[in-house]
Amino acid sequence: KQEVTQIPAALSVPEGENLVLNCSFTDSAIYNLQWFRQDPGKGLTSLLLIQSSQREQTSGRLNASLDKSSGRSTLYIAASQPGDSATYLCAVKIRVTFGTGTRLQVTL
Amino acid sequence: NAGVTQTPKFQVLKTGQSMTLQCAQDMNHEYMSWYRQDPGMGLRLIHYSVGAGITDQGEVPNGYNVSRSTTEDFPLRLLSAAPSQTSVYFCASSYSQDAWETQYFGPGTRLLVL
Numbered sequence: 001k002q003e004v005t006q007i008p009a010a011l012s013v014p015e016g017e018n019l020v021l022n023c024s025f026t027d028s029a030i031y032n033l034q035w036f037r038q039d040p041g042k043g044l045t046s047l048l049l050i051q052s053s054q055r056e057q058t059s060g061r062l063n064a065s066l067d068k069s070s071g072r073s074t075l076y077i078a079a080s081q082p083g084d085s086a087t088y089l090c091a092v093k094i095r096v097t098f099g100t101g102t103r104l105q106v107t108l
Numbered sequence: 109n110a111g112v113t114q115t116p117k118f119q120v121l122k123t124g125q126s127m128t129l130q131c132a133q134d135m136n137h138e139y140m141s142w143y144r145q146d147p148g149m150g151l152r153l154i155h156y157s158v159g160a161g162i163t164d165q166g167e168v169p170n171g172y173n174v175s176r177s178t179t180e181d182f183p184l185r186l187l188s189a190a191p192s193q194t195s196v197y198f199c200a201s202s203y204s205q206d207a208w209e210t211q212y213f214g215p216g217t218r219l220l221v222l
Contacts (some may be wrong), residue, residue: 004150006150009148009160023174038136041215042216042218043112043200043212043213043214043215043216044151044200044211044213046210046211082154089150089151091150091151
């Protein structure tokens with residue numbers, strides 16, 4: 001069963017500081033990993049999506065990296081601003097799992 | 109488009125009461141899902157639907173029922189509320205299950221069960 005952990009649970013930094021958020025997952029057979037932002041009392045907004053074949057994605061001051069072999073992803077936020085204050089969530093999509101198959105033989 | 113809407117925004121229930129959390133989307137999305145969010149546990153999938161008339165269980169389905177009679181609506185029913193169901197509930201939708209990455213989330217329903 002895939003477990004996804006984010007440490008620390010809370011973080012406080014002064015404005016302007018660069019920071020890194022961590023995400024760890026136990027099953028490396030992932031399809032992709034996505035970082036979301038959640039503002040208080042609101043739903044989730046997607047920030048960055050990293051496919052399993054990629055190592056990083058960038059959007060503005062945000063950079064997300066993915067290391068499947070170690071089961072880790074990081075979200076780097078450069079020059080933090082008060083508007084960055086929110087809850088950040090990572091989510092992994094597990095690769096499709098195939099069944100064992102059924103061999104069908106149609107006889108004459 | 110209104111996107112994904114949820115009602116109510118906040119609800120207080122007594123143990124044993126039943127209620128329905130409403131979710132609607134006007135984007136003609138086939139895939140809809142319900143999550144609950146609890147402190148320190150991220151979002152957990154309760155139920156999902158890949159289209160009208162089709163629903164399936166997620167990670168934590170016990171105590172919840174869903175139905176999908178139309179593409180637009182995906183209500184979540186609590187048959188007999190328990191304090192363990194105190195949580196924030198999010199509904200989400202996407203064009204298809206394969207397009208999970210582009211899910212749109214509703215604003216959430218905060219539920220308190222006493």
